[in-house]
Amino acid sequence: MCSYVVEKTAVIGSAKAAGTWTPITNAVVAVDHPFHAPVDHALIVDFVNAGRPVNERVALELSVASARDLIASMQAALDAFGEGG
Amino acid sequence: MYQGMLAETVTITGYHDDEIGAYLARPLGPGPFPGVLVIHHAPGWDTATKEIARRFAYEGYLAIAPNLYHRFGPDLAPDDAAAAARANGWITTDQFLGDAGGALRFLRALPVSNGKVGTIGYCSGGRQSFLAACELPIDAAVDCYGAFVVSSSPPELPFRMEPIIDRAPKISCPILGLFGVEDKNPSPDEVAQIDAELTRLGKEHEFHSFENAGHGFFAVDRPMYRVEAAVQGWRLLLDFYGRHLS
Numbered sequence: 001m002c003s004y005v006v007e008k009t010a011v012i013g014s015a016k017a018a019g020t021w022t023p024i025t026n027a028v029v030a031v032d033h034p035f036h037a038p039v040d041h042a043l044i045v046d047f048v049n050a051g052r053p054v055n056e057r058v059a060l061e062l063s064v065a066s067a068r069d070l071i072a073s074m075q076a077a078l079d080a081f082g083e084g085g
Numbered sequence: 086m087y088q089g090m091l092a093e094t095v096t097i098t099g100y101h102d103d104e105i106g107a108y109l110a111r112p113l114g115p116g117p118f119p120g121v122l123v124i125h126h127a128p129g130w131d132t133a134t135k136e137i138a139r140r141f142a143y144e145g146y147l148a149i150a151p152n153l154y155h156r157f158g159p160d161l162a163p164d165d166a167a168a169a170a171r172a173n174g175w176i177t178t179d180q181f182l183g184d185a186g187g188a189l190r191f192l193r194a195l196p197v198s199n200g201k202v203g204t205i206g207y208c209s210g211g212r213q214s215f216l217a218a219c220e221l222p223i224d225a226a227v228d229c230y231g232a233f234v235v236s237s238s239p240p241e242l243p244f245r246m247e248p249i250i251d252r253a254p255k256i257s258c259p260i261l262g263l264f265g266v267e268d269k270n271p272s273p274d275e276v277a278q279i280d281a282e283l284t285r286l287g288k289e290h291e292f293h294s295f296e297n298a299g300h301g302f303f304a305v306d307r308p309m310y311r312v313e314a315a316v317q318g319w320r321l322l323l324d325f326y327g328r329h330l331s
Contacts, residue, residue, distance in 0.1 A: 002127035005239075007242075028171055030171050032127060032128070032171075035164040039307075040307055040309045046172065054157070054168050055158075057165075057168060
């Protein structure tokens, strides 16, 4: 379905696409029909710089299962690192 | 028999008299031809939407698919426009109705139009096709698995979809509903609720729910595609339009 499930969060960091690094200020997270990934529904993450055009965003579309695996991996890595940063 | 079509982007006047882009596909020949407004789904004014418009032109219809995300950037790629829509709360109901109304006027003003226009939408567009049947002067509407007609999206989401079934008393045209029994949104129970309400209101409609099909069974480029349901669905909707738009 077109779920309209969208979450937005501010982030501090950078993303690289087409060989160029750019600062990012926000992540827009959705679970909906992807544009490119060959699955019915995907976790869609748009890393954006609020001051830049939307077509300069760095986009991800992950199958729901692989997204859950990735989240677990990210959480495990952060847990192993511990506090601070 | 010679058969041909012309498919091109055009400019139409939509909500607030804004000029927006639209994809027009039409048969060559003197007509008169009925029209179909093809409503793109939430992923945007994409290749699949334009393929559907061309299918209708092949079948003898003037088909128009307005770019409902035009205001996010007229020259954006469909995926970028959809990203902008996600980030900015999609589009409002009033804006959709204004743009859809402009597309209807454009179709009916074509010299080869027979004056009759139907709507069709898939997924979020199915909901909007139902909405058009409630609010716009159309002659037939097809709702393909539109969600959030009788239900709401979860309240914790920043952009909430509200039910529109309360508008059903204003429906002024026949409605064809095509659904999959394995769909979760709209679920078979929701489809039954819509069916019952239209029956209670005396609104002409016919609903078909396909076995072995879930959401999005018309989408030829996705795993959810179901050939039997899609082929039968095309046959049913062309028959429906043939009866109501000729």
